[in-house]
Amino acid sequence: MLEYIGDIFHHFVDPKKRIFLGYLGLSIVIALLWLVFFKKKGLKSALFKVFDKKILLSGSAISDYKMFLINRVLMLVLSPYLLTQLAVATFFYYSLLSIPLSGLISLLNDTPAIVVAILFTFVFFTFDDFTKYWVHRWMHKWPVLWALHKVHHSAETLNPITVYRTHPLEGILFSFRGAFSQGTVISTFFFIFGDKVDLVTILGVNFLVFSFHVAGSNLRHSHIDIKYWVWLEKILISPAQHQLHHSLDERHYDKNFGAALAIWDWIFGSLHHSEDIDNLILGVEDNDFDPTSITELYLKPMKEISDIAAESLSSFKSLNKIFKI
Amino acid sequence: MKDMAAVDQNKDGVVDLKSEYNFAHAYYASSFDKGGKTNYYNTVTQAFLDGRKIIAGAKGEKLSSSEKAALQGHIAVINANWEKVIAESVFKYAGSVYKDIVKLEENYSDKAFSTYAKHWGELKGFALALQTGKSNLGETAVKLNRLTGMGPVLMNASQVTGVDSAGNYIKEEAQSWGEFKLHMLKIQKLMVEKFGVKAKGNDMLADMSSLASKVGSSDSAEND
Numbered sequence: 001m002l003e004y005i006g007d008i009f010h011h012f013v014d015p016k017k018r019i020f021l022g023y024l025g026l027s028i029v030i031a032l033l034w035l036v037f038f039k040k041k042g043l044k045s046a047l048f049k050v051f052d053k054k055i056l057l058s059g060s061a062i063s064d065y066k067m068f069l070i071n072r073v074l075m076l077v078l079s080p081y082l083l084t085q086l087a088v089a090t091f092f093y094y095s096l097l098s099i100p101l102s103g104l105i106s107l108l109n110d111t112p113a114i115v116v117a118i119l120f121t122f123v124f125f126t127f128d129d130f131t132k133y134w135v136h137r138w139m140h141k142w143p144v145l146w147a148l149h150k151v152h153h154s155a156e157t158l159n160p161i162t163v164y165r166t167h168p169l170e171g172i173l174f175s176f177r178g179a180f181s182q183g184t185v186i187s188t189f190f191f192i193f194g195d196k197v198d199l200v201t202i203l204g205v206n207f208l209v210f211s212f213h214v215a216g217s218n219l220r221h222s223h224i225d226i227k228y229w230v231w232l233e234k235i236l237i238s239p240a241q242h243q244l245h246h247s248l249d250e251r252h253y254d255k256n257f258g259a260a261l262a263i264w265d266w267i268f269g270s271l272h273h274s275e276d277i278d279n280l281i282l283g284v285e286d287n288d289f290d291p292t293s294i295t296e297l298y299l300k301p302m303k304e305i306s307d308i309a310a311e312s313l314s315s316f317k318s319l320n321k322i323f324k325i
Numbered sequence: 326m327k328d329m330a331a332v333d334q335n336k337d338g339v340v341d342l343k344s345e346y347n348f349a350h351a352y353y354a355s356s357f358d359k360g361g362k363t364n365y366y367n368t369v370t371q372a373f374l375d376g377r378k379i380i381a382g383a384k385g386e387k388l389s390s391s392e393k394a395a396l397q398g399h400i401a402v403i404n405a406n407w408e409k410v411i412a413e414s415v416f417k418y419a420g421s422v423y424k425d426i427v428k429l430e431e432n433y434s435d436k437a438f439s440t441y442a443k444h445w446g447e448l449k450g451f452a453l454a455l456q457t458g459k460s461n462l463g464e465t466a467v468k469l470n471r472l473t474g475m476g477p478v479l480m481n482a483s484q485v486t487g488v489d490s491a492g493n494y495i496k497e498e499a500q501s502w503g504e505f506k507l508h509m510l511k512i513q514k515l516m517v518e519k520f521g522v523k524a525k526g527n528d529m530l531a532d533m534s535s536l537a538s539k540v541g542s543s544d545s546a547e548n549d
């Protein structure tokens with residue numbers, strides 16, 4: 001039993017995870033520095049702002065915490081059945097070996113191991129981020145997927161735990177995405193460079209992921225609207241840019257899908273720079289959806305999906321009647 | 326006893342072949358057990374000792390049905406573990422052949438080639454040994470023989486594919502090196518799936534799986 005409790009809260013002590021206590025601590029420091037030096041607040045009022053009870057103990061936040069607990073238990077049960085990146089990597093590796101490319105490969109034999117490791121680390125991170133962008137974009141575009149992703153967007157206040165405000169079915173989709181993107185990169189690199197492939201790490205974490213978290217990734221889901229310079233917001237998503245992604249204002253719809261990198265939004269035309277809005281209103285436009293009800297958060301998306309399925313089935317049937325297929 | 330072919334246990338200056346020498350598969354069994362993931366050597370030896378105790382205990386009389394059943398149990402243990410030891414050897418040498426090909430692809434030397442040929446020979450030998458047990462491996466044997474081939478793929482990508490009526494080997498442009506490497510991986514996979522090998526010497530996908538665990542699992546319900 002104690003072991004299970006340890007597993008549930010393990011993310012707080014795992015540097016691979018965003019809510020690792022070290023990253024959370026650093027995020028608080030960054031938030032205070034921002035408020036004191038850029039927003040010219042006194043330290044005391046900055047502290048009050050960071051630990052604002054109205055944000056951290058709002059009904060929406062409480063439902064985030066509940067979802068964190070429930071989802072952790074669910075994922076612990078489900079994870080042995082999910083596709084792993086190793087399974088994908090093995091599968092791709094087998095298919096790659098049947099391609100006659102040995103000539104090209106031996107050309108690359110002299111690449112120093114450190115260069116291979118750095119290249120792998122960059123490609124791995126960038127490709128993973130790229131697939132996150134597209135999956136997120138689809139989550140907004142396709143009604144069935146939006147029914148799931150809406151759960152995340154129903155948050156009316158943001159705090160670091162809001163990352164876990166995710167419908168479990170969406171979580172499963174995300175794990176497929178991860179297995180696919182990571183498995184293909186791992187196998188391709190192994191095919192080309194053999195056992196020279198390695199990951200550049202700090203505290204056992206991909207150093208780019210580590211940098212992302214150290215730089216305050218937790219503040220994306222917070223009320224501290226840190227903005228970057230305009231040029232930097234085209235490369236990295238600032239906390240304020242992701243908060244804007246959560247905005248209820250129609251002008252902000254379908255903007256800033258990026259996870260860490262903003263370049264995808266920039267290239268594919270969904271970039272929106274941060275704005276000087278003091279109180280961004282967050283959430284989704286949906287009157288019969290209570291963002292604080294756990295049962296609704298888990299069950300409503302299922303109902304919505306089955307409604308969509310039933311609707312398309314009936315329109316398919318009427319098409320059948322018209323065309324007498 | 327771990328990974329030792331011969332030990333002069335009673336220190337009489339000679340190795341007694343009846344009590345101080347590990348023959349063939351027993352030697353392999355102990356070498357696999359060194360990794361700590363398996364316990365083939367002791368399991369098999371113990372089953373032999375326990376079985377012998379039952380037979381000796383009968384003092385020349387007929388075995389009772391419960392004694393017979395117990396004896397059959399020990400025989401099954403020996404059978405299963407012996408087979409696994411041979412499958413482990415197939416696994417290990419398929420990995421050796423794979424590594425040898427990688428070396429040959431980088432640059433050719435006569436020495437590297439003879440190592441490659443030797444390892445292929447070991448692989449073939451164990452693959453055949455696996456098929457001489459009492460149970461028919463059926464489809465697994467067919468796959469294993471096809472993947473191993475009748476000879477190693479040579480530098481010009483040709484391979485012995487048969488014997489003609491006059492007894493000469495037929496060599497043909499058979500498969501690419503890449504394909505032959507893939508066959509070695511498939512042999513390793515077959516040994517894991519059909520025989521549940523655990524020691525896995527020369528596991529060619531071990532590096533990939535350790536890297537996969539280094540990057541961390543991809544399963545978590547998080548909205549970045």
Ligand SMILES: [Zn+2]
Nearest residue numbers: 136140149153
């Ligand atoms: Zn979204």
Ligand SMILES: [Zn+2]
Nearest residue numbers: 152221548549
């Ligand atoms: Zn979000």
